[in-house]
Amino acid sequence: TCQVHFESSNWKSLSIKRLTDSRLHGSTGLRSGSQANFFPPLEDAMLPSGSFNNRMALITGGGTGLGRAMTATLSQLGAQCIIASRKLDVLQRTAEEISSQTGNKVHAVQCDVRDPQAVSQCVDQIEALTGLPDVIINNAAGNFVCPSERLSPNAWKTITDIVLNGTAFVTLELGKRLIQNQKGASFLAITTIYAESGSGFVVPSASAKAGVEALYKSLAAEWGRYGHRFNIIQPGPIRTKGAFSRLDPTGAFEKAMIDRIPTGRLGTPAEIANLAAYVSSNYASWMSGAVIRFDGGEYVSLAGEFNELRSVTPDQWKLLEAMIRKTKGS
Structure with a gap:
């Protein structure tokens, strides 16, 4: 049965037998995930070729997942990219693969963003290799699912050191040097829809x-005078090997994720890469302090109190409407 409750002093709780006619579901677009046919991902680079010619881009966490996808797109569009993370062997493989595909040099620089001294040394190395970057994408992150009562201080510190402190150390170190050199730049942080909720x-x-979002919005207000702009992308669920292995290790929650996304599918790394490239490009030079939700409608789907009524069939609505019309009073 499907329980539909209307919280009103004059409306009774209604219990409706769910109809199971598959033809009804198919003809009205209610079959789970079928709406994805209306929203196919376009994964080619959307900006014109050469949009990042003569520009340098630093991507933290650039060896895998979303970072790798953003690096590939920026390199394809002409950027000279620097990718940074702790695992130099992974970075070097990614750099070689992307360079061979795009013909543009990708540099691999080892850096533990949790360590401010390591970040400073990394920026020294970047300056020697390419000069200070024009685009900085703070993508390095860590996450895992855990009941909060089971969290240890070390688990808390591990995540906050990478995500918040790491972003701050990279942003402040580069920002100070850029200001000293009177050079503008675009900063982008990759967060998540639940940073808001x-x-x-x-x-x-x-x-x-x-x-991280508070940091970037604050610096957007303060450092615009130095030619710096700061923006944020909040991705919804995007399948990457590293993230899903820690957030959905059994695969049990993927269907539930898709069911609650109005567009009926997960995002793809190439889609986030296209958005990141636009936000970081000169086409978006008037954009600063923006928080862009990119989630197929998941956030608003979860937020609306009555959104579960999507599961009510047309025949059930006829029954509901007839019962509502009989209700007396305000």
């Missing part, structure tokens, strides 16, 4: 990502 079971990540 909060979320159980990923509390360190939610807290740290919220801090």
